[in-house]
Amino acid sequence: MNSQASQKKVTSYQVHANLQMQPLGQLQQLSYAGAYFSVQESLFDGQSAAELKEVFSTPVIVGFDKQGKLSALYTEKQLSPSDYNRFYSFFSTAQFIEPDTKPTTTWYAEEERDMGLVSVNYSAQGSLVTKSVAQVLSTQFAVPGIEANPTNSHAEYHFDAHQLAELTALDMYSFYREGELVSKLKNHIHLVKEVDAHYAKDTPWHTGKVDLPTMLNAYFDKPGEQVASSYRQYKRNNQESTISINELLNEMKTKLAQGGDREMVGSYMSILTGVLSQNPEEALALYELFGDEAVPDWQKGATLAVLGDNQSEPAQRLLTQVFLDEDLDNYSRLHALASSISIQTPSFELLGGLEMMVERSLIETDLDDNTSELYETALLTYAGVGAELKESDSYKETIRLKLRSLAKEHPNMSQDYIVTAMGNSRDPKLIKDITQFLNGDDIALKRAAIAAIGQYPEELSFDYLKTVIEQNPNTYEAQLAAKELSRYDSEAIQKFLQDINSEKT
Incomplete structure (x- = not known):
């Protein structure tokens, strides 16, 4: 729950996460992780509070950076454009941090019923981010993190901050507030759907900072039949990174021709995104996907974000093509702009594209809300991109x-x-x-x-x-x-x- 309590005149936040474990007799295999927030009406006005409370009736995943700040947020329910700014602004300023007075942070777990449902509470409060957060949130997860007899109704877990978000059964797209981003930069929140509660049919994804083969091994020992061959092929080749984006694209097109559904496309796109992070020179091969209605919007956002992370010229070229393409939907174009802001050394092509968007905003007539949002984000990205160039x-x-x-x-x-x-x-x-x-x-x-x-x-x-x-x-x-x-x-x-x-x- 997200509660505001006062201790030493600082704000306190608490996250309540539900973890569902496979009924193996011991708490061994994480299969689903969700986090629920309740929003106090005092934080928002009237209708806003009701809308946000509705959003939080479904799972919301949170991730923390190693300083304890909120670094990732995933929502299952799509927000209306008018809610983005308020929603992002609230969460980008929230900090989940360890109390200065407490040397360790623990997760408290209580087993419920025979199905292995485990509630995990993490609470933290304080006015400063402390160095010990990174030490306390260890790199262990699940079995290695259990410090109690599995038959006991109480157990303690130590989680790496990112692993809570990474090892989930949700396909996800994270937003980061790394200085350049401010509350006005909208739409950098992923709209995510919940998948099977026992094992994921979509590959979890986390901005290229995650070892995709490890995640595949964790979740896809029993993959869905539709894309089993892709998972196995990818796992066979991940050491050499020999699998190509074109191979996966062709396989995906074949499956679509045979009647594959959006869920299958999402699974392929997840793997494509992971391969792309290792083979950025193949980025342009993905261009046609951003105009394909079969590709889920949230997956487009995930792919575009990893393009921003890998910084390569081919990736920048694709981002530029996407945000300049007036035939594409605004969702893809907006995410291409938002993902570009993290690029340290933008190419002349990217900078020229951003400047072109700013110039277009001056001469456009009869703007609707979505187009206005596109140009506003273009301006913010134009000003914020290129940390190294700013020397x-x-x-x-x-x-x-x-x-x-x-x-x-x-x-x-x-x-x-x-x-x-x-x-x-x-x-x-x-x-x-x-x-x-x-x-x-x-x-x-x-x-x-x-x-x-x-x-x-x-x-x-x-x-x-x-x-x-x-x-x-x-x-x-x-x-x-x-x-x-x-x-x-x-x-x-x-x-x-x-x-x-x-x-x-």
Whole structure:
């Protein structure tokens, strides 16, 4: 459950996960993992709370990075476009962290009935991410992690943070908040479906950071008949990585011609995504799939994200082709843009494509909500992509001039998106441009400016955010500024926040 409790004036979160084990007499084989959140109505207004509570009536998978921050979130239920931003914003700021006062973090498991259902609770709270989180969340899972007699009704587990998300029976696509992403970057949440509760028919996937053969071995000793040959072939060849994307594509087309269904396509796409992470030069072979209605939308998102992760030129070329292709659905194009933001050294082709999208946004007429969202994401990606290139003064100047020009006038985009893009750029010369919006009457713009300032290093942002808190006491804007400051771990900032909390009490 996601509850807000106060201890030392910090927010506390608790995750309640249900793990279903095979009825083997001992708790040996994980077959399904889900996590459920309950949303307090006080966190959201009216209809929003009801919608989110409905989402959380079905499994939601969470993953944590090694600092204890929420790094992955998977939902079974599709959200409407209007819910994306609020949903992402809430979870991208949630931190699941170990209490400073407690040296270890444990999972508490209680066996229920004879079927081997096990409830596992992980609770964590605190104001700082502690180094011991990485030590406590060991690399062991399932059998090696059991520290009690399997016949006992209580057992403790130690999980690696990523393994909870990786070793699930869900095909999944994770979003990351790795600095460049801010709450305005929408649609970076995977829409995922639940599969068989006893073993997965779809390959779990986790942004190329997972050893796919290991996962296949964990879940597909008894694969579904439809794609058994692919799994076995892939497992035979994974050491040499000799299996090709074209081979799998041809096999998939054959199965489709024989009457294969979307679930089968999803299984093939999962394997294709895994192979792609090892053979990025074959990325272009996948292009036709993004216009194929037989390919599940959520699987398109997964494949596009791994393309962003592997950084290769062929992968960048495919991402560019997808987001520029006006004949493709907006879902694919949007995910191609969102996946591009993680690229450290973008190719000239990718940069040119992003700039083209920004230029299109200026001349487009009669925009609907989906197209607006596409161009907004294009702008945020254009400003945020290319961490390594940003060492170049000329590159930074190009982005800076473009953003300043857009801030003066953009016929199709509200200024808060442009301010957010300025934050994504992390150009020190733009921070004064952003701060001009802190004292205006436009609330949305002011809040966007606070979030944008929070993207900058502490030495640039502290004074501005501190001033917001001091000049706007007991307001939502002050809360936002404090939340941005809480991301920094310097003693000066933590003392300032503690003093503010003390004044409130």
